[in-house]
Amino acid sequence: MSSFTRRRFLSISAATLGASAAGTWSTAGLLDASTAPGEVKQIPTFCEMCFWRCGGIAHVRDGKLWKFEGNPRDPQSNGRLCPRGTGAVGAHYDPDRLRQPLMRVGERGKEQWKAVSWDEALAFVAERMNKIKAEHGPESVALFNHGFGQRFFQHVLKTWGVINYAGSSYAQCRGARDVGFLLTYGAGVGSPEPTDIKNTDCLVLIGSHLGENMHNSQVQEFAQAVERRASVIVVDPRFSVAASKAKYWLPVKPGTDLALILAWCNLLVQEGRYDKDFVAKHGHGFDKFVDAIKDNTVKWAAEQCDVSPELIVAAAREMASHRPATIVHPGRRVNWYGDDTQRSRGIALLNALLGNYGRKGGLFVAQGISMAPYGLNKYPEHARHRLDGAEADIYPFADEGITTAIRDATVSGKPYPIKGWFVYSTNLMQALPSEAETIKAIQNLDLLVVCETMPSEMAGWADVILPDTTFLERHDELLTGFGRNGWAALRQPVVAAPHEQKPAWWIAKELANKLGIGDCMPFKDLEEYLKVRVEKSGHSWEKLKTEGVIMAPHKPITVEEGLELEFGTPSGKVEFWSDQLAAKGFDAVPKYTKHPEAPPGSFRLITGRAPGHTFSRTQTNPLLHDLMPENEIWVNTATAARLGIRNREYVQLKNQDGVLSNRVRVKATQRIREDTVYMVYGFGHSNKLMKTAYLKGASAGQLNSSYRTDPIMGATSIHTNFVSLVKEA
Numbered sequence: 047m048s049s050f051t052r053r054r055f056l057s058i059s060a061a062t063l064g065a066s067a068a069g070t071w072s073t074a075g076l077l078d079a080s081t082a083p084g085e086v087k088q089i090p091t092f093c094e095m096c097f098w099r100c101g102g103i104a105h106v107r108d109g110k111l112w113k114f115e116g117n118p119r120d121p122q123s124n125g126r127l128c129p130r131g132t133g134a135v136g137a138h139y140d141p142d143r144l145r146q147p148l149m150r151v152g153e154r155g156k157e158q159w160k161a162v163s164w165d166e167a168l169a170f171v172a173e174r175m176n177k178i179k180a181e182h183g184p185e186s187v188a189l190f191n192h193g194f195g196q197r198f199f200q201h202v203l204k205t206w207g208v209i210n211y212a213g214s215s216y217a218q219c220r221g222a223r224d225v226g227f228l229l230t231y232g233a234g235v236g237s238p239e240p241t242d243i244k245n246t247d248c249l250v251l252i253g254s255h256l257g258e259n260m261h262n263s264q265v266q267e268f269a270q271a272v273e274r275r276a277s278v279i280v281v282d283p284r285f286s287v288a289a290s291k292a293k294y295w296l297p298v299k300p301g302t303d304l305a306l307i308l309a310w311c312n313l314l315v316q317e318g319r320y321d322k323d324f325v326a327k328h329g330h331g332f333d334k335f336v337d338a339i340k341d342n343t344v345k346w347a348a349e350q351c352d353v354s355p356e357l358i359v360a361a362a363r364e365m366a367s368h369r370p371a372t373i374v375h376p377g378r379r380v381n382w383y384g385d386d387t388q389r390s391r392g393i394a395l396l397n398a399l400l401g402n403y404g405r406k407g408g409l410f411v412a413q414g415i416s417m418a419p420y421g422l423n424k425y426p427e428h429a430r431h432r433l434d435g436a437e438a439d440i441y442p443f444a445d446e447g448i449t450t451a452i453r454d455a456t457v458s459g460k461p462y463p464i465k466g467w468f469v470y471s472t473n474l475m476q477a478l479p480s481e482a483e484t485i486k487a488i489q490n491l492d493l494l495v496v497c498e499t500m501p502s503e504m505a506g507w508a509d510v511i512l513p514d515t516t517f518l519e520r521h522d523e524l525l526t527g528f529g530r531n532g533w534a535a536l537r538q539p540v541v542a543a544p545h546e547q548k549p550a551w552w553i554a555k556e557l558a559n560k561l562g563i564g565d566c567m568p569f570k571d572l573e574e575y576l577k578v579r580v581e582k583s584g585h586s587w588e589k590l591k592t593e594g595v596i597m598a599p600h601k602p603i604t605v606e607e608g609l610e611l612e613f614g615t616p617s618g619k620v621e622f623w624s625d626q627l628a629a630k631g632f633d634a635v636p637k638y639t640k641h642p643e644a645p646p647g648s649f650r651l652i653t654g655r656a657p658g659h660t661f662s663r664t665q666t667n668p669l670l671h672d673l674m675p676e677n678e679i680w681v682n683t684a685t686a687a688r689l690g691i692r693n694r695e696y697v698q699l700k701n702q703d704g705v706l707s708n709r710v711r712v713k714a715t716q717r718i719r720e721d722t723v724y725m726v727y728g729f730g731h732s733n734k735l736m737k738t739a740y741l742k743g744a745s746a747g748q749l750n751s752s753y754r755t756d757p758i759m760g761a762t763s764i765h766t767n768f769v770s771l772v773k774e775a
C-alpha cells in the first residue's frame with residue numbers, strides 16, 4: 047500500500063500510536079534461535095488486544111520485547127496494527143498485572159488476599175467443583191468466557207460436565223445482528239464482517255463508528271473507500287469520525303433507527319429502485335413484506351427520527367444509485383435497545399433490496415480454511431437442559447449462550463441452582479448490564495474462580511484468582527479465519543511470563559489433572575498439539591512458526607467470480623417474511639416501536655469506543671493510558687450552557703435508578719444531539735489494585751442498571767438509561 051493511503055489511515059484513526067514502521071518489512075531473519083546478543087529476533091503471533099485478531103511481528107532483543115508491528119502476510123493487519131495493537135508491548139510490561147495465584151481471605155468482595163501456589167489454588171478449585179457436582183450436579187457450574195484463551199477451559203469443563211457457557215460477545219455485542227441475518231439469509235454475519243468495503247461505491251454506517259471502532263483491516267478499507275470518494279452515509283446521533291467523512295449525516299434521535307430503515311425500504315419499493323431481479327429470483331414473502339411496510343412513509347420516519355425528509359430521500363436515492371455496490375453495514379455491537387434482532391433484520395432486508403448479497407462491492411460470501419482437528423474426546427450426554435435457547439424455551443432463536451440467563455438462574459435457583467462460576471477473561475462487572483444483579487448472583491455462589499491478567503473489578507469478587515499470561519507469552523489454539531480467503535494463524539510466546547503467570551492452556555490442563563480427567567488433554571504441551579494439527583493438514587510447522595500465517599487458496603466469494611448463491615433458510619430463499627418468527631409469535635416483518643423519551647432534565651446515555659482503548663482492559667497499559675487517561679462525557683454545547691456547565695469541568699452522572707458515577711470531565715461539543723450524552727465504555731475502574739486507572743473517568747457499565755432483553759434471542763440493551771449531570775460541590 048502506498049504511503050499516501052497509510053497517512054489517510056492514520057488521519058482517520060485520529061490517534062498517534064499507529065505510527066509504527068511498516069510497509070517494507072522483509073521476511074528474512076525471522077525467529078533465528080542463534081541471534082547474537084543485541085540482535086533483534088522477529089517472531090510472528092496474532093494480537094488479542096481486541097477480537098479482530100491481527101497478525102503481528104514481535105521484535106525481541108536479549109529476551110526483551112520492545113516492538114510489536116503488523117505482519118504483512120496477515121489479512122487482518124496487512125502489515126499494520128492499530129494503536130492498541132502497537133501498544134500491546136505495554137500489556138506485557140503493565141505494572142498492575144496479576145503476578146501469582148491469589149485466594150480470598152476476608153469476606154467476598156472485600157479484596158483481601160493471600161498468595162498461594164498453583165498447586166494449592168487448583169486443588170481448592172477442583173475440590174469445590176466436585177462438592178458442587180455431588181450436591182447439585184455438574185450443570186450447576188457455569189463458565190463465562192471471552193477471547194481466544196478460553197478454548198481449553200471450555201474443553202476441560204465440558205468434559206467434566208459443564209453445559210452452560212456464554213460470552214459477552216454474544217448477548218452484549220453482536221448476537222442480535224447474527225440472528226437477524228440468520229433469520230433472513232440463513233447465515234449469520236460472523237467476524238470479520240464480510241463487507242467488501244474495498245470495492246464499494248456507497249457505504250451506509252448505522253452507528254458503526256469506523257475510525258473509533260478500530261477493527262484494523264476494516265478501517266484500512268474504509269480509508270481507501272474515502273480516498274476513492276465512495277459515498278459515505280452515516281446515521282448517528284453523534285458526529286462521529288466516520289460522519290466527518292460522510293456525504294450525508296443523519297443525526298437521528300437515538301432508538302429510532304428502525305423507523306428510518308423501514309422508510310428507506312418502503313421508498314426503494316415505491317420508487318421501484320430496488321433490485322427486482324434479485325428479489326424475484328431469491329425473495330420469499332416479498333408481497334407480504336411490501337404490504338407490512340406500506341405505512342412507513344418518509345414523512346412518518348422524519349418525525350420519529352427528528353431528521354429532515356429531504357435528507358432521508360436523498361440518502362435512499364444515493365444508495366440505490368450505486369447498487370449492488372452499496373453496503374448497509376450490519377454493525378458489530380448492536381445491543382442497543384432490547385429489540386435489536388428486528389432492527390438487524392431490517393438492515394438485512396434493506397441490503398436484500400439493494401441486491402448486494404454475494405456481489406462485488408457489497409456483502410461477499412466469506413471462505414474458510416480446512417485444518418485437521420487434533421482428535422479430542424467427545425462430551426458426555428447431559429441430564430439437564432441448558433438455561434437458554436430453544437432447549438430452555440426462552441429466547442428461542444439464541445444460538446449461543448446467554449450470559450444473563452446464567453446470572454438469572456444463579457439468582458433465582460431456577461430451573462436449577464447455579465453454584466459455581468468460572469470466569470475467563472471477561473470483566474462481567476462492566477460488561478453485563480446491572481452490576482447489582484451480578485453482585486446478587488455472586489452472593490449465591492459456593493465457588494467463584496476468575497482467570498485474568500489484571501486485577502479487574504470481576505477479579506475483586508473472586509474466591510480464587512488465577513493469573514493468566516498475556517497473549518504475548520503463550521500458545522493458544524490455532525486461529526482458523528473466514529474472509530476473502532480462509533487463513534490460519536499461529537499464536538506463540540514471544541517473551542517469557544514476567545512472574546508466576548501461567549498460560550491458559552496450562553492452567554486448564556493442570557485443572558483437568560486435579561479433576562481426574564487429565565486424559566482429555568492428551569498432549570505434553572500446546573506446541574505438540576499445534577504441530578500435530580498443522581502437519582496433519584499437510585503444512586510445515588517450521589514455516590508457520592516463522593511466517594505466522596497460512597493462506598487458503600482463493601475460492602469465489604461473489605457472483606462476479608462465479609459463485610452460486612445459496613440460502614440456508616427454511617424456504618431456501620431470502621426471507622422478507624419470516625415464517626419461523628411468526629410461528630414463535632414474533633413479527634414476521636420488523637415493526638417499529640417507540641422507545642421512551644428522556645425525562646425532563648435528563649439525557650439518553652449512549653456509548654462507544656476510543657481508538658486507543660479496548661473495553662475495560664487497556665486503561666492501565668502504560669502506553670495506552672498516556673493516549674487517553676480518562677473518558678469524557680460528550681454534552682451538546684447548548685445543553686452545557688443551559689446547565690451552566692463549562693467545557694472540561696468535572697461532573698457526576700446520576701441515572702434514573704439513582705446510580706451515581708465517578709467524576710467525569712465534560713466535553714462540550716456541537717458534535718452531539720441536545721437530548722443525548724455519550725461516553726466511551728471501560729473507564730472508571732473501582733479496583734484499587736489497578737493503580738493507574740483507579741477512579742479515572744466514569745464507568746458506562748455501572749450506569750447501565752436498567753436494561754431490556756430481546757425476547758427473540760436474549761440480547762440485553764445498553765442505551766436504555768437516562769442520566770442527569772450533577773455539578774461538583
Ligand SMILES: Nc1nc2c(c(=O)[nH]1)N[C@H]1C(S)=C(S)[C@@H](COP(=O)(O)OP(=O)(O)OC[C@H]3O[C@@H](n4cnc5c(=O)[nH]c(N)nc54)[C@H](O)[C@@H]3O)O[C@H]1N2
Binds near residue numbers: 192471478500515
Ligand atoms: N456499558 C457497556 N457495556 C458493554 C459494552 C459497551 O459499549 N457499553 N460493550 C459490549 C461489548 S461489544 C463487548 S464485546 C463486551 C466486552 O466485554 P469483556 O470481554 O468483558 O471486556 P473487558 O472489559 O475488556 O474484560 C476483559 C477482561 O479480560 C482480561 N483479559 C484481557 N486479556 C486477557 C487474557 O489474555 N487472559 C485472561 N485470562 N484475561 C484477559 C482483562 O484484564 C479484562 O478484565 O462488553 C459489552 N458491554
Ligand SMILES: Nc1nc2c(c(=O)[nH]1)N[C@H]1C(S)=C(S)[C@@H](COP(=O)(O)OP(=O)(O)OC[C@H]3O[C@@H](n4cnc5c(=O)[nH]c(N)nc54)[C@H](O)[C@@H]3O)O[C@H]1N2
Binds near residue numbers: 660
Ligand atoms: N478502539 C476500539 N475498537 C473496537 C473496540 C474497542 O474496544 N476499542 N471493540 C470492538 C468491538 S468488540 C465492537 S463490538 C465494536 C463496536 O463498535 P461499533 O459496532 O462500530 O459501534 P457501537 O458500539 O455499536 O456504536 C457506537 C456508535 O453508535 C452511535 N449510536 C449510539 N446510539 C445510537 C442509535 O440509537 N442510533 C444510531 N444510529 N447510532 C447510535 C454512537 O454515537 C457511536 O458512534 O468495536 C470494536 N472495535
Ligand code: SF4
Binds near residue numbers: 262
Ligand atoms: S484491531 Fe488492533 S487491537 Fe484489534 S487485533 Fe488488530 S491490532 Fe490488535
Ligand SMILES: [Mo]
Binds near residue numbers: 215379
Ligand atoms: Mo463487542
